[in-house]
Amino acid sequence: xxxxxxxxxxxxxxxxxxxxxxxxxxxxxxxxxxxxxxxxxxxxxxxxxxxxxxxxxxxxxxxxxxxxxxxxxxxxxxxxxxxxxxxxxxxxxxxxxxxxxxxxxxxxxxxxxxxxxxxxxxxxxxxxxxxxxxxxxxxxxxxxxxxxxxxxxxxxxxxxxxxxxxxxxxxxxxxxxxxxxxxxxxxxxxxxxxxxxxxxxxxxxxxxxxxxxxxxxxxxxxxxxxxxxxxxxxxxxxxxxxxxxxxxxxxxxxxxxxxxxxxxxxxxxxxxxxxxxxxxxxxxxxxxxxxxxxxxxxxxxxxxxxxxxxxxxxx
Numbered sequence: 001x002x003x004x005x006x007x008x009x010x011x012x013x014x015x016x017x018x019x020x021x022x023x024x025x026x027x028x029x030x031x032x033x034x035x036x037x038x039x040x041x042x043x044x045x046x047x048x049x050x051x052x053x054x055x056x057x058x059x060x061x062x063x064x065x066x067x068x069x070x071x072x073x074x075x076x077x078x079x080x081x082x083x084x085x086x087x088x089x090x091x092x093x094x095x096x097x098x099x100x101x102x103x104x105x106x107x108x109x110x111x112x113x114x115x116x117x118x119x120x121x122x123x124x125x126x127x128x129x130x131x132x133x134x135x136x137x138x139x140x141x142x143x144x145x146x147x148x149x150x151x152x153x154x155x156x157x158x159x160x161x162x163x164x165x166x167x168x169x170x171x172x173x174x175x176x177x178x179x180x181x182x183x184x185x186x187x188x189x190x191x192x193x194x195x196x197x198x199x200x201x202x203x204x205x206x207x208x209x210x211x212x213x214x215x216x217x218x219x220x221x222x223x224x225x226x227x228x229x230x231x232x233x234x235x236x237x238x239x240x241x242x243x244x245x246x247x248x249x250x251x252x253x254x255x256x257x258x259x260x261x262x263x264x265x266x267x268x269x270x271x272x273x274x275x276x277x278x279x280x281x282x283x284x285x286x287x288x289x290x291x292x293x294x295x296x297x298x299x300x301x302x303x304x305x306x307x308x309x310x311x312x313x314x315x
Contacts, residue, residue, distance in 0.1 A: 041187045043108055048184050050104040051118050051177060054097040055170075058125050062170070064089040064132050065163045077156035080149030087139030091129055098122060117169070117176040124169040128162040135159060178216060185209050200255040200314035203245045207263045208306050210238040214270055215299055218292065219284035226282040235270055242267050252314065259309035262302045269295050 071086045072078050078085070101122055105115045135155045138144065144152045189209065192202045214234040219226050242263040249260050273291050280286035 039191070040109060041184070041191050044111075044180075044184045045188055047104045047107055047109070047111070048177075048181055050097075050100040051114070051173075052181075054094065054101045054118070054122070055173065055177065057092050057094050057097055060089060060091050061125060061128060061132060061166060064091065064136070065159075065167070068135075068159065068163075072156070074160055077160070078144070078149055078152040080144060080152070085139065085144065088132055088136045090136045091132055098126070111176075111180050114173075114176040114180045117173040121166075121169040121173040124162070124166045128159075128166045131155065131158045131162055185212075198244075198248070200248070200252070200310045203248045204256070204259070204306055204309045207238075207241045207245045208303065210234070210241040211263070211266055211299065211302065214238050215296075218295070219289065224283060224285045224289070226277055226284065228277060228282045231274065231277070235274055238270065239267060255311055255314035256309050257311045259305050262298075262305055266295075266298060266302055269298060 065088075067086055068088050071082050071084055101118055105119050135152075138151050138155060185205075186209075189202065189205055192205060196202070198206075214231070217226060217231045217234055245263050249256060269291070273288065273295060276288035276291060277284065280288045284292070
């Protein structure tokens with residue numbers, strides 16, 4: 001068994017004391033052996049990973065808009081008098097990912113809400129992307145120095161509304177994806193257990209699923225107050241999963257490659273964060289938000305490492 005690789009970056013950044021936090025990583029759904037007959041679960045995994053990959057690679061547009069906001073007043077647009085003009089980021093070539101999303105949206109199993117949300121997001125992205133690329137070229141060339149920002153002002157008239165539409169559709173897609181991905185992950189975990197028992201791959205996936213549940217409860221700019229009861233329940237679930245992982249790792253040395261310490265590191269960070277949140281009565285704006293940058297960065301690394309966590313001897 002193996003993971004379909006994709007570092008699915010998702011969720012808009014949150015503004016706290018340390019500025020914009022890194023974007024969160026969407027975990028790819030667990031892929032069963034490609035040689036096995038396609039089950040309903042495997043078909044769902046294939047669809048999910050097409051969506052996850054697209055969400056991952058198009059997050060560059062979110063990064064680009066965030067960079068733009070660092071120096072531009074979005075309600076007024078650029079003036080040419082800004083102290084520093086950062087421009088934007090160029091985007092990735094996602095032609096293959098677009099084709100995969102279109103195919104996934106009409107493939108079984110049908111996921112009406114998610115399929116519709118992904119197609120709406122795809123449409124919003126395709127409208128925004130060429131404008132970002134044009135603006136990136138404009139600022140990279142320094143054309144604003146020649147035309148006194150006239151071109152930048154004109155581009156802003158498209159960037160502002162298309163960027164807002166893109167972010168709204170992305171949020172919708174993330175919400176729908178989270179619902180369906182949870183269902184698919186649970187089914188895939190059960191399939192792993194049925195196929196090979198609670199061995200290395202199962203423990204990695206189980207731990208990562210519980211980690212993702214916690215991460216989904218982190219505060220953001222729109223929802224800075226954490227549901228402490230839900231977060232405590234998620235933390236308890238992750239603690240239990242990590243304990244199982246550690247017990248298996250101790251009993252089966254050599255089962256993992258460089259991943260052994262990652263679950264414990266995340267557990268320690270989340271426990272510390274929970275204490276800070278308790279003191280702030282769940283409101284991350286009262287100091288707890290400063291820990292988010294490291295938590296998200298370490299979680300992103302954890303997701304990346306989880307894709308190759310199982311050693312050959314444990315397969």
